[in-house]
Amino acid sequence: MEQSAASNAKIEVRNLTKKFGDLLVLDRINFNIKKGELVAIVGPTGCGKTTFLNCMSKLTDTTDGDIFIDGVPADPVKHNLAFVFQEPTALPWRTVAQNVVYGMEVKGVPEKERAERLEYILNLVGLKDTADLYPNQVSASMMQRIAVARAFAVNPDLLLMDEPYGQLDVKLRFYLEDELVKLWQTLNSTVLFITHNIEEAVYVAERILVLTPKPTKVRAEVIVDLPRPRNFLDPRFVEIRRQVTELIRWW
Amino acid sequence: MAYQTVKARKSLKLRVLPWLSLTAVILIWQFCVSPPGVNDWRIPGVLLARPYDVLLLGIEKLTDVNPDGATLLVHAWVSLQESLSAFLLSLLVGIPLGLMMGWFGVVRGLFRPVFEMWRPIPPVAWIPLAIFWFGIGMEGKIFIIWLGGMTPCIINAYMGVKTTNPVHIQMARTFGASDWKIFTSICIPSALPMVFGALQIALGNCWTTLVAAELLASDQGLGYLITAGRSIGRTDIVVLGMISLGITGVIISQIIYRIEAKLLAGIRR
Amino acid sequence: MSKSTHDVSNEVVVRTIVRKRLTLRSLVREEKFLYVVSLVVFFTIWHLAATRGNGDSALVTPWATLQGLYDMMSSPLGGETLVGHTWNSLRRVLIGFSIAVCFGIPLGLLLGISETASAILRPLVDVFRPMPPLAWISLSILWFGIGEEPKIFIIFLASFIPSVLNAYNGVRLIEPELYDVVRVMGGSRWDEIKQVVVPASMPAISAGLQLSITSAWMGVLAAELVSSNSGLGYIIILGMQNSDPQMVLGGMVMIAAVAWVLTASMEKIDMMLCPWRREIKGL
Numbered sequence: 001m002e003q004s005a006a007s008n009a010k011i012e013v014r015n016l017t018k019k020f021g022d023l024l025v026l027d028r029i030n031f032n033i034k035k036g037e038l039v040a041i042v043g044p045t046g047c048g049k050t051t052f053l054n055c056m057s058k059l060t061d062t063t064d065g066d067i068f069i070d071g072v073p074a075d076p077v078k079h080n081l082a083f084v085f086q087e088p089t090a091l092p093w094r095t096v097a098q099n100v101v102y103g104m105e106v107k108g109v110p111e112k113e114r115a116e117r118l119e120y121i122l123n124l125v126g127l128k129d130t131a132d133l134y135p136n137q138v139s140a141s142m143m144q145r146i147a148v149a150r151a152f153a154v155n156p157d158l159l160l161m162d163e164p165y166g167q168l169d170v171k172l173r174f175y176l177e178d179e180l181v182k183l184w185q186t187l188n189s190t191v192l193f194i195t196h197n198i199e200e201a202v203y204v205a206e207r208i209l210v211l212t213p214k215p216t217k218v219r220a221e222v223i224v225d226l227p228r229p230r231n232f233l234d235p236r237f238v239e240i241r242r243q244v245t246e247l248i249r250w251w
Numbered sequence: 252m253a254y255q256t257v258k259a260r261k262s263l264k265l266r267v268l269p270w271l272s273l274t275a276v277i278l279i280w281q282f283c284v285s286p287p288g289v290n291d292w293r294i295p296g297v298l299l300a301r302p303y304d305v306l307l308l309g310i311e312k313l314t315d316v317n318p319d320g321a322t323l324l325v326h327a328w329v330s331l332q333e334s335l336s337a338f339l340l341s342l343l344v345g346i347p348l349g350l351m352m353g354w355f356g357v358v359r360g361l362f363r364p365v366f367e368m369w370r371p372i373p374p375v376a377w378i379p380l381a382i383f384w385f386g387i388g389m390e391g392k393i394f395i396i397w398l399g400g401m402t403p404c405i406i407n408a409y410m411g412v413k414t415t416n417p418v419h420i421q422m423a424r425t426f427g428a429s430d431w432k433i434f435t436s437i438c439i440p441s442a443l444p445m446v447f448g449a450l451q452i453a454l455g456n457c458w459t460t461l462v463a464a465e466l467l468a469s470d471q472g473l474g475y476l477i478t479a480g481r482s483i484g485r486t487d488i489v490v491l492g493m494i495s496l497g498i499t500g501v502i503i504s505q506i507i508y509r510i511e512a513k514l515l516a517g518i519r520r
Numbered sequence: 521m522s523k524s525t526h527d528v529s530n531e532v533v534v535r536t537i538v539r540k541r542l543t544l545r546s547l548v549r550e551e552k553f554l555y556v557v558s559l560v561v562f563f564t565i566w567h568l569a570a571t572r573g574n575g576d577s578a579l580v581t582p583w584a585t586l587q588g589l590y591d592m593m594s595s596p597l598g599g600e601t602l603v604g605h606t607w608n609s610l611r612r613v614l615i616g617f618s619i620a621v622c623f624g625i626p627l628g629l630l631l632g633i634s635e636t637a638s639a640i641l642r643p644l645v646d647v648f649r650p651m652p653p654l655a656w657i658s659l660s661i662l663w664f665g666i667g668e669e670p671k672i673f674i675i676f677l678a679s680f681i682p683s684v685l686n687a688y689n690g691v692r693l694i695e696p697e698l699y700d701v702v703r704v705m706g707g708s709r710w711d712e713i714k715q716v717v718v719p720a721s722m723p724a725i726s727a728g729l730q731l732s733i734t735s736a737w738m739g740v741l742a743a744e745l746v747s748s749n750s751g752l753g754y755i756i757i758l759g760m761q762n763s764d765p766q767m768v769l770g771g772m773v774m775i776a777a778v779a780w781v782l783t784a785s786m787e788k789i790d791m792m793l794c795p796w797r798r799e800i801k802g803l
Contacts, residue, residue: 057425076427083425087418093440102436106426147422154426268639276644298663360554365562371779372772373738375654376753378745379760379768383578459652463742466657474655481658489658497651504650 010035010190011158015065018051025051027215028065033158033192038184040193040201043211044248049194052216053162056192057083069157080107082151084161088143090135097122097131099146103154117153124183125149141172145179152183159191165200177204181228198248202241203230210247220247277302300487305494308487319479319488321471326492327499330472333389334461335503337396338454344397345404345453346446352405353412353442354434366405374399374456375463387468392461399460400453407449411442447511454507458500473499580766588766589773597767598749598758606774609740609751612668613782616675617736624683624732625725631684632691633717645684653678653735654742661747671743671751678739679732686728690721726790733782741775752778 009032018026025048033039043049054060056067058076067074074081082103090099097118104114122128125145130138135146144164151159164180165173181204184191195201201208208222222244230237284301285293300308312323321329351358352366374395385391415438423433465474473496480488547553563582570579580588592602600608631638631645656677660670698716707715744753752775759767 059421059424076425077429079427081425081427083422085418085422089418089422091419091437091440093443102423103426105436106423106428106432160425265635265639268636269643272640273643273647299659356549356551357554360551361558361561364555364558368562368776371783372776373734373741373779375738375741375745376756376772376775379756380578380765380772382760383763383765383768459654459738462652462654463738463745466654466742466746477655477658481662486659486662489662493651493655493659496655497647500650500652 009033010037010070011192012068012071013056013065014068016052016055016062016067017064018048018055018060019063024215026055026062027217029216029218031209031218031221033190035190036188037207038181038191038193038205039207039209040195040205041209041211042195042198042201042244042248043216044196044213048214048216049211050162052211053083053160053194056158057081057160074158079158080154080156082154082156082159084144084147084151084159084164086163086166088135088140088147090143090146092135095132095134096127096138096142096146099135100127100149100153103150107154109154117155121149121153124152124186125179141168141176144168144176148176148180148183152187152189155187156189159189161191161193163195163197164193166195166197173200178229180204198241198244199232202226202237202244203232208244210244222247297484297486300485300490304487305490308491309495312491318483318485319476323476323491323495326471326473326476327495330461330465330474330496331499331503333392333464333472334396334454334457337393337461338400338457340393340397341400341404341453341457342450345401346408346449349405349408350412350434350439350442350446353409354430354438370402374460378464378467381464382468387470391468392464395464396457396460399456403449403452403456404446407445407452408442411445412438414445415441444515447515450507450511451504454504455500458496458503462496578765580769584766585769585773588770592755592767592770597755600750602755602770602774605751605755606778609744609753610778612671612751613675613733613736613740616672616740617679617733619672620676620679620732620736621683621729624680625687625728628684628687628725628728629691629717629721631688632721633713638688645681649681649685653681653739657743657746660743666747666749671740671748674739674743675736679736682728682731682735683725686724686731687721690724690728691717693724694720722794726793729789730783730786733786734779737775737779737782 011033013029013031016026016029017024029052031039041049041052051060055062056074058067058074058081069079072078090096091102094102100121101114101118104117109117122131125148127142127145127149130142135143138146148161148164151161161180165176168176177200180191180193183189193201193204202224205224208224209218210220210222211217212219222240224240226234226236226240232238280299281301281303283293284299285291285296286301287296287304289296309323314322316322316325319326348358348362352362353359377395377398381391381394385394419437419441420433423437428436461472462474462477465472466478469475473492476495477489477492480486480492566579567581567583570581570584589602594601597605627641631641653674657670657674660673664670664673694716698720699712702712702715740751741753744751745757748754752771756768756771756775759765759771
């Protein structure tokens, strides 16, 4: 990839390779994400998705290649990275509001700005009324919204989402997907959304990267240029979904 | 989520039986022991005192310093002072040490071998050394009791940190949190319930160790009361000392339990 | 580079340790290295503390402790060598502990199974529980004199209560669904006890055994400290009376060693009693 072509890329993944001993898990992955883009990654089960995310968030070291944010190697201390996990990660000893603040607290956002952003984000995700409750007093979907709000609150350079809605039922998922799109549009964040649910990927993403089974590579890139709000029954929606499904099948 | 507490009414039999059995045991005890100065087929007074006599002695000992040199309350107060100050010391040292050992590899590496060598030695075995080092004053006893309270504090704090949900730690890491920030904001709060669990165990250990320390070297305290009673052949004093130890133990463990419940309610509703 | 692979459910987990270059930083992070540092520092401090007090200190050097240990092994003290004293203490513990376990566990199970038995006996257990077993030393000396019996009695008391309580709690905390499994298949009350109560409470019983043996070991030492003419407790109290720290420290090393062996064998027994339990790595 040329340097000039990558200049408008916010995130640049170059030759990302990860080996565990002699087991090759990630095989020279290359892609870019533009600023303010919502990219979804889909792949078959066991395709090294978790490893991929751990490399992206720098939880594990890469064997080769690197990730650049604004042309600088990514570093969780320097950059604003945020991660929404599949499991609920609300800290049980903090109230909802305190949980949402946590990311900003770690980043050292000044007190005054922290309060303003908290107010704003709580209103945006509709957690205003439950701000003083403890996580064990709110529902499972609320827990995930806390995590999403906490991640958006730090204005991340890159927001990684690991099947955030995988454990929720269909109705809540639709609702939260809409909310995610709204948050992303309002805050103009750069989001990398990982899922095994193709419909979900087509619904939220602007671009879909399809991964292969291990050793993982990027098999294809699908542009989703549908207008929003998207309709599941739109023939073009169905067509893209079919296309992605075809790409994912390796049998 | 509120669970509805359903209190099943116990049958009459189950409610009465505990009281019956306690009363029966006390009555049997009363009638199977000879009164002082009487020698018959029953258990002689040099082996056991009757509960009624113990009760009378207990009331008398509230004000009388004879024959062991202090009133019952003074003995209890001395024992309380020793065990509670040792207990607090073991919390102050043990809990931070255990927490740090759970999170910081350097601390764990430096303290673990010494801890593993020290742990199997029962606190009682330190008594001779403690007497060498501190004499038979209060310091020596506090040292021994402190050793007894340390183990549960260190282990529970350590385990509490070790059982922190790893996803919480990962979450903090992806935000770029430092090790120290993760330790204070994630590990410590999540270890707290287990740390509180250590309080009761540590207190129990302290109380047991107290008895051993006082049996060997002291001139006041409930443990001393027992030893003194034996050396002058007064079983009623021995039994009174034992019962006072039991009752005082229950009272302080209840107080700790209340404090613990309050604190726990404060961090997790 | 070393690698280990194992299965967790159906996913293969690969652990790899990549050898890092030896730098000061990586050395400080290496736990084994820190262990060595820790031991060296500990023994150095001990040695310095012992040599500083120009001879009248109540501490001897680690090396002198080892020598004292060797001397006590070879030359008899109070009629027996250190090995003999160790065996005396150990024998008392094993006898008292076995009696306590043989009575305590069935009693605990009975309390858990039968409400009536629980109503009658629990108050008595609750009354005796808060009294530290060591508080009985005086009475037991009055009752049994200074032979073996008072020590065994104290050990029995020390290990009895944990055995009873853990067996009792083990039964109480059994999930009711487990009983349903037997009931659905038409099992009798006896089948429930045999198939559910005993195995399901086994982990708690085993945990009780560990507590019991620790408390029994403490009990025997305390009893021997108070009045005895053999055993490890006797050795250290004799050392104190003779102002011989070498003897005291040697005795303590032996006490720690025996305690370690007892705990380790209890862990082995635990593995045999409940092999299905997941291992929790801890201290």
